[in-house]
Amino acid sequence: MPRPGGEERMVPRAEFQSYYGRPILKRPRWKAPHMPGYLYLGGLSGAAATMAALADATGRERLSLTGRLTAATAAVAGSALLIAELGRPERFLHMLRVFKPTSPMSVGSWVLAAHGGLTGAAAASAVTGIAPPLGRAAGVGAALTGPVLATYTGVLIADTAVPAWHEGYRHLPLLFAGSALASAGAAAMAFAPPEEAGPARRMAVLGAGLELAAAGTLEHGTGMREHPELISEPYRTGRAGTLLRAARWLTAAGAAGTLVAGRSRTTAVLSGLALTGGALCTRFGVFHAGLVSAEDPRYTVVPQRARRSTGA
Amino acid sequence: MNHRLHGPLTDVAEDAGYADPPERAGFFTDTSVCIGCKACEVACKEWNAIPDDGFALTGMSYDNTGALGASTWRHVAFVEQSKPREVDDGAGSSRWLMASDVCKHCTHAACLDVCPTGALFRTEFATVVVQQDICNGCAYCVSACPYGVIDRREGDGRAWKCTMCYDRLGDGMEPACAKACPTDSIQYGPLDELRERAKERLGDLHDQGVTEARLYGEDENDGVGGDGAFFLLLDEPEVYGLPPDPVVTTRDLTAMWKWAGGAAAALVGCAAVSFLGRR
Numbered sequence: 001m002p003r004p005g006g007e008e009r010m011v012p013r014a015e016f017q018s019y020y021g022r023p024i025l026k027r028p029r030w031k032a033p034h035m036p037g038y039l040y041l042g043g044l045s046g047a048a049a050t051m052a053a054l055a056d057a058t059g060r061e062r063l064s065l066t067g068r069l070t071a072a073t074a075a076v077a078g079s080a081l082l083i084a085e086l087g088r089p090e091r092f093l094h095m096l097r098v099f100k101p102t103s104p105m106s107v108g109s110w111v112l113a114a115h116g117g118l119t120g121a122a123a124a125s126a127v128t129g130i131a132p133p134l135g136r137a138a139g140v141g142a143a144l145t146g147p148v149l150a151t152y153t154g155v156l157i158a159d160t161a162v163p164a165w166h167e168g169y170r171h172l173p174l175l176f177a178g179s180a181l182a183s184a185g186a187a188a189m190a191f192a193p194p195e196e197a198g199p200a201r202r203m204a205v206l207g208a209g210l211e212l213a214a215a216g217t218l219e220h221g222t223g224m225r226e227h228p229e230l231i232s233e234p235y236r237t238g239r240a241g242t243l244l245r246a247a248r249w250l251t252a253a254g255a256a257g258t259l260v261a262g263r264s265r266t267t268a269v270l271s272g273l274a275l276t277g278g279a280l281c282t283r284f285g286v287f288h289a290g291l292v293s294a295e296d297p298r299y300t301v302v303p304q305r306a307r308r309s310t311g312a
Numbered sequence: 313m314n315h316r317l318h319g320p321l322t323d324v325a326e327d328a329g330y331a332d333p334p335e336r337a338g339f340f341t342d343t344s345v346c347i348g349c350k351a352c353e354v355a356c357k358e359w360n361a362i363p364d365d366g367f368a369l370t371g372m373s374y375d376n377t378g379a380l381g382a383s384t385w386r387h388v389a390f391v392e393q394s395k396p397r398e399v400d401d402g403a404g405s406s407r408w409l410m411a412s413d414v415c416k417h418c419t420h421a422a423c424l425d426v427c428p429t430g431a432l433f434r435t436e437f438a439t440v441v442v443q444q445d446i447c448n449g450c451a452y453c454v455s456a457c458p459y460g461v462i463d464r465r466e467g468d469g470r471a472w473k474c475t476m477c478y479d480r481l482g483d484g485m486e487p488a489c490a491k492a493c494p495t496d497s498i499q500y501g502p503l504d505e506l507r508e509r510a511k512e513r514l515g516d517l518h519d520q521g522v523t524e525a526r527l528y529g530e531d532e533n534d535g536v537g538g539d540g541a542f543f544l545l546l547d548e549p550e551v552y553g554l555p556p557d558p559v560v561t562t563r564d565l566t567a568m569w570k571w572a573g574g575a576a577a578a579l580v581g582c583a584a585v586s587f588l589g590r591r
Contacts, residue, residue, distance in 0.1 A: 016550065017548060017550045017551050018550055018551075018553070019389060019391070019550070019551065019552055019553030020370075020372045020373070022378070022379060022553060023379075023460065024459070024460050024550070024553060024554070024555050025455075025457075025458070025460040026381075026454045026455070026457065026460045026461075026462070026463050028451070028454060028455040029451035029454045029455075029463070029464045030451060030455070046579075047579060047583065050579065050580060050583045051583055051586075054583055054584065054586075054587045055587075058587055085450070085451075086448050086449045086450055086469070087447075087448065087449015087450070087451065087464050087468070087469025087470055087471075088447070088448045088449045088469045088470060089448075091429075091446075091447075091448035091449075092448060094429040094431070094446060094447075094448045095428055095429060095448070095450075097429060097430060097446075098428075098429065098430040100427070100428060100430065102317065102425040102426070102562055102565065103425065103426045103427060103428045103452070104426070104565075104568075105426065105428035105450060105452050106428035106429075109428055147576035147577075147579045147580050148572075148576055150576070150579055151572045151573075151575040151576045151579065152572055154568075154571070154572055154575065155565075155568045155569060155571075155572045157455075158561075158564075158568050159426055159456065159561050159562060159564075159565060159568060160422075160426075160452075160455035160456050160561055161422065161455065161456055161457060161458040161460075161558070161561055162455055165455075166561055166564070169564060169567065169568045169571060170571050173568075173571050173572040173574070173575035173576075174571070174574070174575045174578065176575070177575040177576065177578050177579040177582075180579060181579060181582050181583065185586075198589065199586040199587045199589075200586075202585070202586035202589075203582060203583055203586040206582040206585065206586060207582060210578065210582065290455075294455070297550070297553075300555055301550045301555070301556060304555055304556040304557040304558070305548075305550070305556045305557070307556075307557050308556050308557045
């Protein structure tokens with residue numbers, strides 16, 4: 001049945017019972033823009049740190065400086081969003097009182113702490129000119145923490161009872177990796193001189209491709225075990241669907257612009273803005289899909305009921 | 313790290329590091345004798361000094377509590393059904409189902425697994441409790457619970473849920489809700505004993521022709537390794553607002569990290585490839 005402003009519903013309305021239609025799961029207490037903003041900034045910082053170290057190694061000083069500054073700034077801003085997200089922000093250091101491998105948030109807190117320190121040191125060294133070898137070593141360290149920071153967030157939201165997030169555990173890390181590459185490439189081609197930004201442009205295009213491919217599989221539930229069409233439905237409909245469609249167009253336009261940008265700074269900046277917009281829409285879309293998935297008992301009951309009756 | 317993330321587990325407290333723990337404590341809530349009086353809700357509020365959770369009327373039934381939450385650790389569901397009963401006892405074609413819901417104190421508790429601060433912990437009774445001086449309100453547990461039990465209290469900022477009256481258990485007392493229940497719908501005791509008692513009760517009900525009676529959460533082979541608080545229900549779990557087949561999310565944690573590792577490698581690979589070439 002076609003609905004205004006939405007795609008045709010591919011899943012027939014499943015019959016299911018519930019307690020007066022009330023949700024079974026709690027609505028995630030994480031809020032926008034904090035949570036999706038952090039997902040974006042963590043990815044940006046992680047991929048930018050990786051890019052900076054590679055630029056360093058290949059003698060691209062301006063690109064390295066841009067990467068280091070981007071990585072450090074995004075790490076600080078992302079941490080601020082995370083702290084503001086807490087119910088008791090003054091207790092943020094409790095995140096570091098234990099290390100718990102079973103908690104992706106514990107693992108992520110330690111990675112973010114290490115990454116924040118390393119990117120801060122690398123950026124400070126680059127800006128002040130103090131101890132370049134130490135700055136370079138910190139940059140190499142951040143190139144190791146960066147890829148983890150950019151992708152662990154997929155595990156962070158997948159390790160929940162929220163069906164759309166949990167069943168997306170194969171797709172989300174790749175989606176965030178691609179989106180992070182596109183974000184970091186976008187920032188670098190906007191701020192670094194065009195003659196040094198060739199790798200950033202290639203990174204942006206590769207990242208955009210990965211982001212589009214991963215988003216496509218997530219939105220269609222490819223590879224999800226049970227009721228893929230139903231569980232992925234929140235990614236295609238409502239506000240999340242709109243955001244993810246916008247993400248697709250912005251990312252595709254940004255990638256196309258990057259391909260033709262060459263050394264035109266204006267085209268590079270515009271393409272970078274489109275890619276950044278796409279990455280942000282991706283994160284907000286994924287976030288909102290999770291809220292819908294948790295609040296409608298259908299997404300909890302129907303797949304579980306089917307599992308129970310098949311005895312799987 | 314040898315802690316099991318899913319599957320049956322007979323020594324839950326030992327697995328958490330207790331050398332010589334007491335027997336695993338549990339609730340058996342037999343909803344077939346619940347009269348919906350909500351004494352459990354009141355006793356829980358009183359004993360644990362829980363603030364109010366609003367005074368709204370739901371307008372859907374005699375249940376004006378709605379759901380478990382940060383300030384509601386027992387919730388009496390009230391279901392009005394007009395479908396024909398399987399046993400015609402002259403009571404007509406409608407029935408009321410009442411059930412006092414509570415935290416399940418899972419064998420494999422997702423809330424505990426994902427808690428980054430260690431605020432949530434396993435007690436010596438194998439129950440799951442939040443340490444309020446540690447919780448920083450990150451709300452990870454809220455999204456991890458497959459039953460939608462734990463929540464963050466607005467204005468307070470921390471996560472709260474049933475403690476199975478941890479402060480009473482240490483003194484050999486039963487939890488306030490079980491103490492207050494006038495029909496023994498809520499039974500507290502060693503989990504093994506409760507499981508035996510529940511099987512007997514289920515057999516009796518089936519003998520009486522109440523074929524729709526079934527146990528919920530008693531099976532250690534289920535997705536959470538069995539519940540510390542389990543139920544006897546008279547209809548499908550979802551009718552009471554319970555998930556039909558919950559699975560602890562951390563069951564898939566290893567697979568999740570593998571996919572993330574692959575994605576991190578892809579990120580490095582794409583970045584490295586981008587630096588091939590001269591400009």
